[in-house]
Amino acid sequence: MAKKKKDLRRENIIEIAAQLFKQKGFSGTSMRDLAEQVGMDAATMYHYISSKDEILKTICFGIATTYITQLGEIESSDSSYIEKLKALVRLHLHLMTTKGAEVSVANNDWKYLSPEALQEFKDLRSHYEKRFASLIEEGIQAGELQEVNRSVALFTLLSAVRWVELWWKPNRGITLEELENTILTILFNGLEKKQP
Amino acid sequence: MAKKKKDLRRENIIEIAAQLFKQKGFSGTSMRDLAEQVGMDAATMYHYISSKDEILKTICFGIATTYITQLGEIESSDSSYIEKLKALVRLHLHLMTTKGAEVSVANNDWKYLSPEALQEFKDLRSHYEKRFASLIEEGIQAGELQEVNRSVALFTLLSAVRWVELWWKPNRGITLEELENTILTILFNGLEKKQP
DNA sequence: GTCTATATCGTGATAGAC
């Protein structure tokens, strides 16, 4: 069955909400601000969504489950640990360039989730990080990666790409592929030039 | 002349404010929350500070000028470009481990600055980034760094260390020196193990 | 210097007419 008009409207509201939350923060965005951007009265929005909290929850968990689903596919692929880790970095870049606003909200405004949702979200993130860290651990064991502190490697990889969410616009004079290759070169081969 | 009692009290308020802003965000923190942590009534705080905005401004510009001052010292030092860039990364790590709350606020809550302050802050940051980018450019020209997109290198370096502000606690089982060395190894030599 | 009391405004959310 096709999506109902009401569902589409709801998705539109959430999409615009993500952009505003990214711009002004969750607490800094009022339902009146949002209504204005959507083009309806604040009261009318409550016909499509049940609360401001619910919007935040939808955005954050949408991103979290996307990451975890894709991680599963990467884990079960038939490639080296280096290739799996590179695929993960590419996944982050891909999501930041296609769903920048939602990723930004999930990265920065998750702390405003209601207590139960907050706990569940933290659990999901911690679960994701553990599986990410396992790939690093196994990569080191297999001799593909340098012997470095696992946590430092994990968070450096996760963090190194986060600026892209703020910086990326379609016309930056660089393709997504070039962007990916440059970042992967820095992280896996290093910025320093090897002596010939 | 020694600092007055009133100034010390003011600094204490701002320090606690930075911790709360980091935890709950600028908009998510009320003057009543802050007053409670400081241990006085909200109205009394206004004897020491003039507004919530002023607190934010003090924090953000304090961090910005610290970064720029230290950048100046690094630029004028007598070392290779690689060493200068490594010193900059160390500077970021040092500030995040000694002034984590303030750095977090300057990184995440600067968007709540009042319009004039906002513009000035953006200008300072852009000025800092330009000088940072120059070191990368010159490092590439000198053949010390790989030929990569300058902006990507700049923001990857800046971003790669930002998780430390959230993660660092004195007892993580890793010294600041180990942390620095690991991050610098990843960024400048790469995570991938070189074939012998 | 520190408090109580309060002015004024913006917030999330709802009731109910149409």
Added chain:
DNA sequence: GTCTATCACGATATAGAC
């Protein structure tokens, strides 16, 4: 479905007693 009107609350900030 969409609006107007409104409620209950919490926000920043100030006035003024002590």
